[in-house]
Amino acid sequence: MIVPSLNTDTSMNSKATRTKRKTKEETTMAIPRIDLSMENRSELSEQVVKACEEFGIFKVVNHKVPREVILRMEEEGAEFFAKTSSEKQQASLPNPFGYGCNNIGNNGDVGDLEYLLLHTNPLFISQSSKSISNHPNKFSGAVNDYIEGAKRVACEILDLVVEGLGVQDKFALSKLIKDVQSDSVLRINHYPPNMNKIKQSTWDWDMDPCATSSSKLGNTNNAIGFGEHSDPQILTIMSSNDVAGLQATTHHGIWFTVPPDPPHFFVMVGDALQVFTNGRFTSVRHRVLTNTLKARMSMMYFGAPPLNWWITPLPEMVSSPQNPSRYKPFTWGQYKKAVYSLRLGDSRLDQFKVHHDTPY
Numbered sequence: 001m002i003v004p005s006l007n008t009d010t011s012m013n014s015k016a017t018r019t020k021r022k023t024k025e026e027t028t029m030a031i032p033r034i035d036l037s038m039e040n041r042s043e044l045s046e047q048v049v050k051a052c053e054e055f056g057i058f059k060v061v062n063h064k065v066p067r068e069v070i071l072r073m074e075e076e077g078a079e080f081f082a083k084t085s086s087e088k089q090q091a092s093l094p095n096p097f098g099y100g101c102n103n104i105g106n107n108g109d110v111g112d113l114e115y116l117l118l119h120t121n122p123l124f125i126s127q128s129s130k131s132i133s134n135h136p137n138k139f140s141g142a143v144n145d146y147i148e149g150a151k152r153v154a155c156e157i158l159d160l161v162v163e164g165l166g167v168q169d170k171f172a173l174s175k176l177i178k179d180v181q182s183d184s185v186l187r188i189n190h191y192p193p194n195m196n197k198i199k200q201s202t203w204d205w206d207m208d209p210c211a212t213s214s215s216k217l218g219n220t221n222n223a224i225g226f227g228e229h230s231d232p233q234i235l236t237i238m239s240s241n242d243v244a245g246l247q248a249t250t251h252h253g254i255w256f257t258v259p260p261d262p263p264h265f266f267v268m269v270g271d272a273l274q275v276f277t278n279g280r281f282t283s284v285r286h287r288v289l290t291n292t293l294k295a296r297m298s299m300m301y302f303g304a305p306p307l308n309w310w311i312t313p314l315p316e317m318v319s320s321p322q323n324p325s326r327y328k329p330f331t332w333g334q335y336k337k338a339v340y341s342l343r344l345g346d347s348r349l350d351q352f353k354v355h356h357d358t359p360y
């Protein structure tokens, strides 16, 4: 049961916001909190499955990733984003990786953010660190430790999912992101403060490389930091600094805020996990609104299989004739190609759905 609770998120609750937006869209849900130190494993796996089914997003506490590992990653991110625009532009890596500002993907999506997108392959990290940081070893050390920690949490959650669903192969999903060929990526997002709120009348928008046309025009009350979308991968592991902005939708399409909680991780169900569970889980649609005086920084680990891995429902999810596969088989590489040919907010899984009343 999803229980709406009082919205205590002040950054989303300014007077202007209250009058501008419908209260229906202002709800804060008490999203599930999963305590990984819980000893009763079957209860834990039940809780994880329920959280994936009902919300597609939940908080994980007692995850054992040292606070210092998360802080070091955050510090490295902050150091990078504090550089000048031309220094940051030097971190250009093969598309879609490297530094990006305002543009998301290749199809015209924009947001009030800048970011670093990196493949999690250690060789890729060590190579790209040279163009990102003046202290490449320090940077790559922090990034690799963060990836290791986030990957461990992702594997633990996936093992609990598999257990809770009664899947025989205990590592059916975690083995995909542990694979050396895994296509997992790391994204560090930086959402500058909402300049309109700071009311810097002297701000020179034309000199600001990250100013969008909307911010130049002053349309920045609740500007879109990162537009509505679902993550294409299996599972997303996210941490952020203490600045709000993330929102997600219920399965009924009601937006709710996800208040930040820095020592903990948030987990989101991605499109590939929706297919592996034959639609028992639904990937969560989410977005980021920037409406604060402080910069938000988020660190996202997107756990993905190798490019040649087939994305099809786990055998136990299609074990009866009443429960046929709802998706045509495709590889992760094919899916990525489709993802990158579409806009951020598109429902990309639609083209892979089987319509059971018509033969395919």
Ligand SMILES: C=C1C[C@]23C[C@@]1(O)CC[C@H]2[C@@]12CC[C@H](O)[C@@](C)(C(=O)O1)[C@H]2[C@@H]3C(=O)O
Pocket: 096, 104, 105, 106, 107, 109, 117, 185, 187, 229, 230, 231, 232, 233, 302, 339, 340, 341, 342, 343, 344
């Ligand atoms: C507009 C786009 C950016 C994106 C690729 C896409 O064509 C559609 C999905 C986007 C997304 C969302 C989650 C992750 O941040 C991301 C890295 C991913 O795998 O899919 C981004 C892609 C991106 O920014 O390159």
Ligand SMILES: O=C(O)CCC(=O)C(=O)O
Pocket: 187, 189, 226, 231, 240, 245, 246, 286, 287, 288, 297, 298, 300
């Ligand atoms: O920055 C955030 O909190 C979320 C960003 C996001 O959804 C993404 O990078 O895919």
Ligand SMILES: [Fe+2]
Pocket: 229, 230, 231, 286
């Ligand atoms: Fe996302």
